[in-house]
Amino acid sequence: xxxxxxxxxxxxxxxxxxxxxxxxxxxxxxxxxxxxxxxxxxxxxxxxxxxxxxxxxxxxxxxxxxxxxxxxxxxxxxxxxxxxxxxxxxxxxxxxxxxxxxxxxxxxxxxxxxxxxxxxxxxxxxxxxxxxxxxxxxxxxxxxxxxxxxxxxxxxxxxxxxxxxxxxxxxxxxxxxxxxxxxxxxxxxxxxxxxxxxxxxxxxxxxxxxxxxxxxxxxxxxxxxxxxxxxxxxxxxxxxxxxxxxxxxxxxxxxxxxxxxxxxxxxxxxxxxxxxxxxxxxxxxxxxxxxxxxxxxxxxxxxxxxxxxxxxxxxxxxxxxxxxxxxxxxxxxxxxxxxxxxxxxxxxxxxxxxxxxxxxxxxxxxxxxxxxxxxxxxxxxxxxxxxxxxxxxxxxxxxxxxxxxxxxxxxxxxxxxxxxxxxxxxxxxxxxxxxxxxxxxxxxxxxxxxxxxxxxxxxxxxxxxxxxxxxxxxxxxxxxxxxxxxxxxxxxxxxxxxxxxxxxxxxxxxxxxxxxxxxxxxxxxxxxxxxxxxxxxxxxxxxxxxxxxxxxxxxxxxxxxxxxxxxxxxxxxxxxxxxxxxxxxxxxxxxxxxxxxxxxxxxxxxxxxxxxxxxxxxxxxxxxxxxxxxxxxxxxxxxxxxxxxxxxxxxxxxxxxxxxxxxxxxxxxxxxxxxxxxxxxxx
Ligand SMILES: [Zn+2]
Numbered sequence: 001x002x003x004x005x006x007x008x009x010x011x012x013x014x015x016x017x018x019x020x021x022x023x024x025x026x027x028x029x030x031x032x033x034x035x036x037x038x039x040x041x042x043x044x045x046x047x048x049x050x051x052x053x054x055x056x057x058x059x060x061x062x063x064x065x066x067x068x069x070x071x072x073x074x075x076x077x078x079x080x081x082x083x084x085x086x087x088x089x090x091x092x093x094x095x096x097x098x099x100x101x102x103x104x105x106x107x108x109x110x111x112x113x114x115x116x117x118x119x120x121x122x123x124x125x126x127x128x129x130x131x132x133x134x135x136x137x138x139x140x141x142x143x144x145x146x147x148x149x150x151x152x153x154x155x156x157x158x159x160x161x162x163x164x165x166x167x168x169x170x171x172x173x174x175x176x177x178x179x180x181x182x183x184x185x186x187x188x189x190x191x192x193x194x195x196x197x198x199x200x201x202x203x204x205x206x207x208x209x210x211x212x213x214x215x216x217x218x219x220x221x222x223x224x225x226x227x228x229x230x231x232x233x234x235x236x237x238x239x240x241x242x243x244x245x246x247x248x249x250x251x252x253x254x255x256x257x258x259x260x261x262x263x264x265x266x267x268x269x270x271x272x273x274x275x276x277x278x279x280x281x282x283x284x285x286x287x288x289x290x291x292x293x294x295x296x297x298x299x300x301x302x303x304x305x306x307x308x309x310x311x312x313x314x315x316x317x318x319x320x321x322x323x324x325x326x327x328x329x330x331x332x333x334x335x336x337x338x339x340x341x342x343x344x345x346x347x348x349x350x351x352x353x354x355x356x357x358x359x360x361x362x363x364x365x366x367x368x369x370x371x372x373x374x375x376x377x378x379x380x381x382x383x384x385x386x387x388x389x390x391x392x393x394x395x396x397x398x399x400x401x402x403x404x405x406x407x408x409x410x411x412x413x414x415x416x417x418x419x420x421x422x423x424x425x426x427x428x429x430x431x432x433x434x435x436x437x438x439x440x441x442x443x444x445x446x447x448x449x450x451x452x453x454x455x456x457x458x459x460x461x462x463x464x465x466x467x468x469x470x471x472x473x474x475x476x477x478x479x480x481x482x483x484x485x486x487x488x489x490x491x492x493x494x495x496x497x498x499x500x501x502x503x504x505x506x507x508x509x510x511x512x513x514x515x516x517x518x519x520x521x522x523x524x525x526x527x528x529x530x531x532x533x534x535x536x537x538x539x540x541x542x543x544x545x546x547x548x549x550x551x552x553x554x555x556x557x558x559x560x561x562x563x564x565x566x567x568x569x570x571x572x573x574x575x576x577x578x579x580x581x582x583x584x585x586x587x588x589x590x591x592x593x594x595x596x597x598x599x600x601x602x603x604x605x606x607x608x609x610x611x612x613x614x615x616x617x618x619x620x621x622x623x624x625x626x627x628x629x630x631x632x633x634x635x636x637x638x639x640x641x642x643x644x645x646x647x648x649x650x651x652x653x654x655x656x657x658x659x660x661x662x663x664x665x666x667x668x669x670x671x672x673x674x675x676x677x678x679x680x681x682x683x
Contacts, residue, residue, distance in 0.1 A: 011188050012036035012077045016391055017476065020402075020413050022446060023080050023433055025394045028093045036077045037100055043108055044055065045073035052116035060131055063120045064141060068489050069440050078435040079446075082396075087450055088395055089423045091366040094179055098172075105171040109164045114153035121145055129550075135158040136656040140489050142656070146292065150280065159279050166276045170608070173272070174267050178425075178606035180260035184253045185226055185426050190246050191219035199238035201358050202599075204229070207454035214422070225250050226426040228418025228468070229642040232540035235342040235357065240334075247339035253600030262599040263575050269605055270571040284494040286567035293498040294619060294659050298567050301615045305563070309556055309586065309674065311682040315549030320591055322348060338593045345547050352541040357465055359489070360540075363523040364469050366418060366453060366462035369513075372522035379638040381484060381647055382406040384457035385414065391533055397421065397455075398448075403483055412436075415444045418462070420452040427602075428452060428471045430495070430506075436654075437490035447482040451476045458537065461526050463586075466540070470510050478502075493654045499613045501659035503620030505650055511628040515539055515637055545681030550592070552680060557594035559614040560586055562604045566612035575599070584681075607622045618676075623663060625675035630667055 007640040010026040013036050018024050037136050045071050047070035066289045084096050103639075109116065124131065126144040133141065149152075149294075152163035191212070197205055201469040207229065208221040215222055223229045223246065230250050237243050254262035274287040282288040285297040295301040306594050324336045336344065350356045374385040383405045397419050405412040420426075433446040451471065456462040464472065480501075482494040495502050512518055523532035565572070572578035588594070596603065596614075603610035610616065627646070631637045649666040657665070664670055677683045 032570040058120040118153040192221040206457035226599035282299035287613040310550035361463040364464040415448040419455040436485035471511040477506035481505040484651040487654040500616040504623040507624035554595040562614040625679040
């Protein structure tokens with residue numbers, strides 16, 4: 001990045017004259033963020049002041065339209081900043097993040113507590129029936145009004161001041177939580193000798209050698225605590241002692257004593273969320289949080305989780321018995337433990353279905369799987385993807401694509417950022433640099449998918465595991481939701497939907513990844529170029545329910561802990577004891593560990609969006625299982641009529657319609673959970 005020249009205007013706050021008005025990454029320097037935020041916040045305050053000072057009585061245009069268009073520079077600066085703190089965090093960026101997060105919260109709280117502004121919104125809402133609004137406008141007005149109420153606008157006196165204090169303190173704590181976790185994941189190095197790598201595949205070894213080189217370790221190989229490298233080692237290494245050491249370090253992320261210990265932060269976060277909910281008139285934080293979702297109230301989400309939990313426990317016990325038998329047959333004189341599960345599950349998968357991850361990976365070349373995801377988008381939604389190496393990117397590993405429709409019209413810019421690197425958060429996600437909107441002039445979106453695949457050695461292509469292929473399709477489903485968006489109002493655009501609906505477009509897209517129609521075309525072997533044999537495809541299909549008990553229990557344990565921590569009228573002092581208490585109540589098997597233990601459960605503690613909301617994945621899974629069945633019933637996974645309805649009511653629709661109604665419009669009826677049980681093989 002360039003050094004700052006005081007004579008040149010800060011590129012973060014100018015109009016971008018780059019191709020497609022993309023962020024001018026190469027001109028942006030870290031020290032420009034603070035002044036850019038200063039200016040952008042000032043501009044947003046002026047925009048708000050102009051609305052409240054408007055001499056005319058409130059109209060939809062002078063109040064709601066104006067609110068939607070306010071803070072343009074803030075969106076621009078924030079779009080760049082929040083993406084970079086996720087993908088290329090540095091100590092300097094983290095320092096800015098620690099300062100700017102509470103400041104932004106103060107800023108937005110001041111807006112939601114602005115009495116003159118709320119009075120205008122409330123006035124419009126009170127006479128909404130007389131305003132002749134279309135469906136999107138009516139929903140926007142309702143959501144805007146309710147969002148003010150949910151962020152304290154109707155509070156008076158001391159409650160008002162306390163709300164603002166809580167909001168700011170929560171942001172600070174959540175930022176600290178996230179930074180501690182990143183430190184634990186990247187600072188820790190599990191160093192290994194050549195002799196420690198028995199059973200480990202060549203590409204995992206190559207990545208570990210690369211990490212050792214980059215981090216200058218004493219031993220020739222090293223792993224960080226990022227999920228992709230840990231899971232690979234746990235599935236492949238025949239060294240039980242090393243699996244145990246690595247697993248212990250992995251599940252201790254965020255609870256190592258010292259300055260990165262997240263446990264004291266969690267106690268404060270839960271207490272403050274609970275207090276906030278009570279202030280706003282809800283019995284618990286879960287009641288507050290679920291009100292605007294598809295589930296609408298905690299009982300509905302809990303009922304779905306309960307419906308799955310007992311069948312999942314039954315299944316995981318069968319799976320455990322089978323794995324223990326493998327241990328015994330191999331002469332292992334021990335009881336299967338959590339750090340053994342992945343290793344023996346892979347062995348059993350290989351023997352039962354003749355499915356060997358290393359053999360499979362040979363067919364899953366990253367480049368071909370990206371092409372497969374694009375191909376499905378072309379067949380379903382008539383999109384085209386053209387790589388554009390001339391466009392600005394924020395890191396040399398990132399590639400840019402221009403997305404057009406069948407008539408060559410511009411749809412979006414898509415960035416793919418696929419490889420793990422120091423400074424990148426673990427996991428995989430979709431985000432945007434700019435959302436879609438039409439109000440005040442149409443803008444098409446700039447979307448990014450971020451993954452943490454292992455970077456290949458220079459002499460071989462990047463190969464993915466089956467799980468990674470699914471992840472790639474999942475995030476690309478989110479990306480399509482952002483890219484196809486076709487709404488008027490920016491706050492209704494793309495993925496700005498309730499969390500228990502937002503995983504539907506991503507999870508339903510996973511269904512196309514492993515279909516024979518797709519694999520035959522794109523799963524070609526990296527050495528021979530041969531397409532995946534039909535027999536292997538059949539074995540993948542046959543094994544689709546394998547380990548479902550484990551995956552469901554691992555997920556649901558986290559979802560239930562999240563839910564029970566937030567669905568109570570008080571809050572725990574000791575998070576370790578509270579987590580253990582929930583696990584005991586639900587009879588969590590001793591041979592398993594939840595997918596995300598509380599001290600590193602970033603979904604729910606690094607921010608609020610998935611708090612009391614981790615169940616959303618399961619809720620959306622009901623929709624994706626039932627939704628994809630519509631294509632199967634039509635007899636064609638690319639059935640044009642079904643794809644058209646999916647596009648119209650889901651992928652282009654953002655949040656312009658209530659998600660229950662949107663789903664029913666696509667499917668012709670409400671979702672049916674039977675498809676979910678079938679998908680998991682629980683019937
Ligand atoms: Zn997702």
